Amino acid sequence: MSVLVIGSVAIDTIETPFGKAKNILGGSAVYFSLACSFFNKVKLVAVIGEDLKKSDYALLHRKNIHLEGLKIAKGKTLNWHGKYFNDLNYRETLKLDLGVFSDYEPVIPSEYNDCNYVFLANIDPKHQSKVLNSINSYKIAAADTMDHWIKNRRKSVISLIKKIDILILNDSEARLISKEANLFSASRWIQKKGPKVVVIKKGEHGVLLVHGNKFFGAPAYPLEKTFDPTGAGDAFAGGFMGYLSQCSKITHKNLRLATIYGQVMGSFCVEEFGVKKLLNLSKKDINSRVRELRKFSVF
């Protein structure tokens, strides 16, 4: 049992009202993998340039993340420079250099063929579909997407979601793709296209999980300070898929717990710059926060 993730590895420069971090390790596949690694083996598929620091590479290796699918290409690693404003809900991309990511087509190494769980992080939906088709056998496929693809590659996004079991997206994206203002109606619209499970992230308002005709409202962990929101969605997905992949069965109860573990990983992620907090966590910290979240929402 292991989890395969296809996404980006990046070098980020992040500015928030609380400070600035220059050229730090980032990217959807990195946040996902680090969060997921607390629960299961992770097999990463991504591309980097020749400029990624050896220490970053070693860091992923140390965390039980398989790197046979991490291609090193001639050129520069994806480079993103973003700035968050006062309420942290709005960010601006100051610089984006796709580097070796711009003409990358993911290839699954043969060593990865035992993966039961596949997560297609947010990349071009055409590549997400193509790479999913190239995987011989898997049990569950989940994907993330974003407003950019929904607006500009709508057909490809819909063609992708027909093939997957779980779609993870945020509330504005769910409304955008379904053209429904109500999130329950939006999730039914998505389910009709394919995925039995729809996970709608609502930031500080928690998560709505829709599984068949069952709903679950997961609270957000009560955080008084968000330090850096970068990667929170991918850390959520990593916790969600990681927890689910080590369950013997996909029951509604397990999906609820997976959502909670996802929430917890996302809440840790935003407490420090980049992946820093995810590197300094223990399983005990994670389980303790799950208990806190239960206390916060029980009645």
Next chain:
Amino acid sequence: MSVLVIGSVAIDTIETPFGKAKNILGGSAVYFSLACSFFNKVKLVAVIGEDLKKSDYALLHRKNIHLEGLKIAKGKTLNWHGKYFNDLNYRETLKLDLGVFSDYEPVIPSEYNDCNYVFLANIDPKHQSKVLNSINSYKIAAADTMDHWIKNRRKSVISLIKKIDILILNDSEARLISKEANLFSASRWIQKKGPKVVVIKKGEHGVLLVHGNKFFGAPAYPLEKTFDPTGAGDAFAGGFMGYLSQCSKITHKNLRLATIYGQVMGSFCVEEFGVKKLLNLSKKDINSRVRELRKFSVF
């Protein structure tokens, strides 16, 4: 034990994408009283003109709502005509005629002096303070307010909240009054001014209850269709205060349950035009929805 409410009684005309209702009974004190009446005796303080239909008056009387404090003045009842747009989160006031409400100063009849719980619905904060000072003895005072008063009568709002135990407001109002983007920080700011309990309504995202240093995240009832949002906040407050007032003690557990009963009353309210749904409910319907809400959020 009973609950005193000071607020408005109105004649509303409401347009939503689903239809129009003309000249129906409305107003904050009406929604509050009807929701609260399922839990405890309600004593209403408000003003109406000579034009309010006898059937509307009789309706309130039938529902266990005491009307000794309902003043009938020469002139017209407060008249509001509002229109909701497609996603129901935005509404426009097409007409507002304050009528007899414009120079109304609430007076508490002596028959009401046994009220332990007081709810100051959303009126001018100066009147809220004045009327609270005029009540001889009460156990718990709660108040609602709105962006209009926070923007234009900030000092009066702050002077009011120093005197109350519970402030009920929505998320944008909590941010506006505290100048804090984070709702936990906003609630701490409010608590420092006076109220030990802060109830922040987040519409479709549920409610955040803050009690001393304890937090509770209450889910919103999963509604696929909202028909008419008018009065939902007052119905919430009615359920909240109604449930709380019949508890022997104000414990954190009881405050959580009060929040849930509030959520349930608000969710019923929006399912039909005006107060219609609140008139056709049983205690069994309410308790059944509380159980559904628990199922929706447990993990």
